[in-house]
Every structure is written in structure tokens, then in C-alpha cells.
Amino acid sequence: MKLSWKGIWNYKCPRCGEGDLFKKPFKWTDPIDMHKACQNCKLDFEPEPGFYFGALIISYGISSWMLLLPALLLVLYYDWSVMAAMGFTLAFAALTYFKIMRLSRSLYLHFSMRYDKSLENSENSGSKYDKTIF
Numbered sequence: 001m002k003l004s005w006k007g008i009w010n011y012k013c014p015r016c017g018e019g020d021l022f023k024k025p026f027k028w029t030d031p032i033d034m035h036k037a038c039q040n041c042k043l044d045f046e047p048e049p050g051f052y053f054g055a056l057i058i059s060y061g062i063s064s065w066m067l068l069l070p071a072l073l074l075v076l077y078y079d080w081s082v083m084a085a086m087g088f089t090l091a092f093a094a095l096t097y098f099k100i101m102r103l104s105r106s107l108y109l110h111f112s113m114r115y116d117k118s119l120e121n122s123e124n125s126g127s128k129y130d131k132t133i134f
């Protein structure tokens with residue numbers, strides 16, 4: 001069972017790789033509106049209450065490095081002023097905000113559950129945790 005980076009990036013179900021994690025179309029008022037379960041294989045996308053609190057640390061890790069490294073590069077290598085680099089960082093953060101938010105949820109779910117073709121049509125609710133990392 002390998003991790004699907006394409007599935008993570010495109011917000012697909014970690015088990016079957018077909019169903020969408022997030023409802024379409026995208027709504028600005030609710031950017032993390034997820035399906036309760038996979039429309040294709042019925043994998044529960046929220047295995048326990050508060051499951052996605054863990055995605056916060058992933059989001060924090062990605063965005064802090066993604067913003068810190070360009071800011072340091074601009075200030076230390078290209079001699080930008082700190083305020084100009086801060087302006088760039090804020091604009092970059094605003095542009096990538098929803099992508100990082102959704103990506104961290106997708107990553108967290110994919111890290112917890114892996115693709116497994118043998119479980120695709122399983123009706124046993126316990127089997128959704130089979131062959132996962134945790």
C-alpha cells in the first residue's frame with residue numbers, strides 16, 4: 001500500500017483514489033466542507049470526532065517553512081527590506097491559505113489510511129482501519 005501524492009494533491013479518497021474529499025464547487029464561506037464518507041468506497045472521512053485537529057500541526061509545519069524560507073532569501077540574499085519581505089510573505093500566505101488548509105487535511109487522512117483495493121467493497125465498518133498506519 002503506497003502513499004498516493006497525486007491523490008493527496010487532488011484531494012482524493014486515500015483508500016480507493018476515486019472519491020472526492022471535499023464537496024464541489026468550492027465555497028468561500030466553508031472552504032473545508034468535506035463529504036462524510038467516500039462516495040465510491042464508503043470510507044469514513046471522519047473516523048473520530050476532532051480527527052482533523054491533527055491536520056493543524058501539518059498546516060503549521062508546511063506554511064511556516066513555506067513562508068520563512070522565501071522571506072529569509074529575500075532579505076539575506078536579495079537585500080529586500082524586512083517590511084517588503086513581510087509584505088511579500090503576507091501576500092503569498094493569502095494566496096496559498098485555502099490550498100494549504102485543504103492539503104493538510106488531505107495529507108493527514110492519507111497518512112492515516114492507505115490505498116487498499118481489497119477493502120474497496122467491504123461493508124464491515126471495522127475493516128476501514130485494517131492495514132492502516134495507526
Ligand SMILES: [Zn+2]
Nearest residue numbers: 013016038041
Ligand atoms: Zn474511496
